[in-house]
Amino acid sequence: MLQRRFLCTIVSGNHQKPRRQWPIRQVNRSNFSEALQHIKAHIRDCDFVAVSLQKTGSYSAPWHRVLPLDTAEIAYFKAKFAAERFQILQFAVCPFSVRASKVVAHPYNFHLFPRDELKIGLPSYSFSCQSSYLSSMARQGFDFNACIYDGISYLSREQESASRERIGSPVRRKCETQPSSDLSVADSIFVERIKARVRNWRNAFKDSSSRAEDPLINSLRKLVIGNEEYGSRPCLTITVCSERQVQLVVEMLREFYDDLVPLSVPAKGGGTQAIQVVLTSSKEDRLLFEMELQNREEEQSKRVRGFREVIDLISTCQKPVVSHNSLNDFAFIHAKFLSSLPSSMEEFRRSLCPAFPNILDVGHLMKEMGPLKKVTNLPAAISYLKRRFFAPVDVEISHQADAGDSKIHGHNVLKITELFAKLCSILKINPETLQHDYDNFPSALESSSNIFNPCSSSSPDPIDVDVSVWTNNTRKVDTNNLVFLWGFRDGMSAGMLKRRLSNSHVVFSDEFDVRLVDKSCAVVVFWNPGLSSSFLDAVESGGLNCEPLREMISEGLQATGYQAYRRACELGLWEANLADSLDKALEDTDILSGTGSQESLNIYWNDELIISLDDL
Template identity: 60%
Template sequence: MVAVSPLLRRRLLSTSVTRTHHKPQQQWSIKQVTKSNFADTLEDIKSHVSNSDFVAVSLQNTGFFSAPWQRVSPFDTADTAYLKAKYAAERFQVLHFAVCPFTVRASKVTAYPYNFHLFPRPELKMEMPSYSFYCQTSSLISMARQGFDFNSCINDGISYLSREQESAAKIQMGNPILAKNVTESTSTLSVADSVFIERIKSHIKNWKKACKETSTRKEGNQIQDALVRSLRKLVLGNEEYDSRPCMNIDVCSERQAQLVVEMLQEFADDVVPLIIPAKGGAMQAVRVVLTSSKEDKDLLQGKLQNDEQELKKKVRGFREVIDLISASQKPVVSHGSLNDLTLIHSKFIAPLPPTVDEFMCSLRLAFPLVIDVNHLMKEINPLRKVTSIPSAISQLKNRFFTPIDMEIPCQAMENEDTILGQNVVKICELFARLCSILKIDPADVKSDKEKRASALEAYANIFRPFCTASEEPIDGEIKIWTNNTRTVSCEDLVFLWGFGDRVTAGVLKSLLQESHEAFSKEFDVRLVDTSCAIVIFWQHGLSETFLNTMNKCSDMCGPLREMVSEGLRAAGYETYNRACRLGFWESSLADSLDRALANSDCASEADSKTKCSDRCNEWIINLDDL
């Protein structure tokens, strides 16, 4: 038997004690919502959202970034950060979405957490490239280790149900849409609009007259044979809708549909307009139904509204929850709002617009007040470097006295899995603790915009990356390091690549110090990935001097000429921005910058050819003018 030394015995005993007394993570009871209990749960959620002050959201999506530089970084402007988030939102899918209406009263938080199991649209899954599918599968495997049941999600998951899908479902089920859903303004009419309206109005008058004349004829005296009736129906375009005469008016756009609907108000006593949607949610035609009396018209409209409600129950999806939160106009609390909100907007609201300004305008129509706890965390110095919610809560408990009583009245069923959706409750707790430390009273927040607490308003609707509420965003000013308050202009950044593999930032900085006079002043180097680095010139103007030298080989000398001969390349921030804007999402940033430079050279060459052609045209003599 081998003797064990006292030191080794003490180490083994301490390890054993640590494993035995490991404290389990706190678990709350989260209601798991699937297709089978979605309809019953929706009314409860509607009531809880209405009675709460905030709605916390958290989602789990598929996939991860195929390259580190594609993640939002401190050196990204609001535009480039949005382009990166947009790229991710359009590639990934939402697998489950946690929603938690909650109120904060002093130290008590009352929360109603729900976790929705979703499944993506099949046509989007089929279009994924192999590498992207691998990335998503890898993420799903990590979720499976946490207890995620794929079969349950797919077989009993809730559909996304975008607006386009809802319209397509109505087409398949033969349900038209009441014309009251058309809201486009047509206050200004063109000549073409006026001609279109008058032509359709005349057609409807003739159709109504023919229908009434046919209905008043007595049987036996003026009996028409089947051929005559068929010809009249073909010429007039007569059809029947629930035994009532109707006709279809083809339209080319929503504007034309609105023009027809507004014109039909002149026949409001006995006509009911319906919208027939086409595939993709566009408007295909306006169906005009002729009723026999006002009572008959009310009866038809009531039946159509009932049919629409029944249809919604059959094709309903998670978008109803998003619409419910949007209709409440309650402040939305999240963690990492830019990435989450681009996903929400892309999957459940509308396709993402091309620019961040358009995105913010569109998002505020749905969610007027979005509070990201990240910006609250950055106001507390110990949390500036923290990105994890559990770590932030743990540090706040250790450093500050902030007693928070979490109450969750809505209990899950005993056989339900309560692992998924925990994060949304932690967001509620973290938000309450941060408000307590920052002396912000959440009870002052009201749905009315004019009555919102100014303290929380300062932290709302901030989509600029790594920005705190106390800092006024300056155009062109960005951060390089998350934990450093020092900012730099985009014009003072230079991207370098082609310096070889396995080169550290320190080694590259040493090589640059002796290569050019621009590096005689203060500068720093940071690696973005293994292929590319950022050089930060802290004195304005030095970046332009260095780039001018890189563009003129004749001005190079010494070590810099040698580095360029070995493949060193450089570009300003605009090239990086162009790579993101044009969608050059290569696996290495160096390849993306090369493509952006090539695109810029092609554009410059095309412009020069156009100018040359214009100058040549000035000297061309037209013989017909002589």
């Protein structure tokens, strides 16, 4: 069969040809099986896999975004909340290889929609949508009707396991057991009783099959001996009360009969409720039957897994995965396709590592270039590199995508691929050396591998607590020197609040800074240790002997330390205003009594907002 082959070459350098439309293969439920075979070969033969997600949202309020003042743990709490609240509608995957300045890429964009294929309430159907995200997708020509009706469904590994326990496998599983220990008296009685029953059933059926009988008599005989049918083959159901009895039945059948195939009937609450014994007519018929079972089981598993087949392919190949904003993306990937997100960043790393041992974030890789200003998204990052460096990249796309499709989605995954190849060229990294040795990364890639905090320093250490932004004037800040303020007048800017604080207490005679986290709450950073605790004591005392501060407190000013902010994120107090979340966090007596975590952490403070490559 002659296959169409489209070739699209993009030269990325200081002198570039006009960019042609990228032929990205759009995959939905109708062509998923065909695309799965192609991408399986591409993942097997590639060196890297780039991924990019299009979600229904990322944050519900301004302070829910990852901020410069967030430690790695708090950044994880925010990513966890977003992954559990929003949904993935598009998942772009691009297996690619880099050879010098040439990139061979195979981009696919999968349209997803969580659908209850098994009619058991999995996956959850409650998710939020952020209007700005949906508006952006609509401007790109995204077809929401096609997504809902023809999007590919999926179950996570955890959900698949739960579904099998809840309804059992529609295809009865072939029993596999280990040899049992010595039989007790009760075991021997049970085995002999079942053996006699199976023998009588088998003999009666074979006798009735070998001689001509009146159809009515034959039917009555089958009714008396308890005969059923599994497809076109006769079967007998044996009820069991424990896994021990399952083991005994299977061993007995294998020891005395070559033409009987035992199948377990799973109980809804887990375990096995019965054994179905299927009678085959010959050795060849038994092999055929077992092959039929295997094929049906595989088809059912594919239907249950859905798009997770692609995730499993990427995970099985164990090749480096390239992304941007990896914390947010892989929190979604873990929650939707692996299992529920764990409660801490360290547990998240441990859970994710077996499935994806090497995750490379282009955002952290760009930090190897030195501090960057005003690089807020992928196009800006690529444009910056083009202006500063001569590093031409030839991107070749070759597959069966329809290049004439006017509604092309998933283009970000190719921008990630292009940016990664350009960074490798500038940093003198030869990706070809990684083809068979992913354990020995070049230092630049190693320092950017498995970093999940967008603000963090480039360190793969899971206990790393530093965060940073990409500017020239970062300053290291101890979280004990941060104080959150709320209850000030509406409409007050950071500058206005700073001027008023300057005259309110002696602690503000030294250097300090003020920034608004959202319209309801501000954060004050004291550059000299000890001043934050003195200020908190003064607020708690009601501004005693300090008239200006007492006046602000009477107007409703409240203050708390960093631990209350961390507690609000840890407990999932995601109110629209940070002030409301801090109020609820302070209701917990652990904060006031000091029984909560008081670990001192460091962050890198800066006047500018955090840089986010996902902020297109």
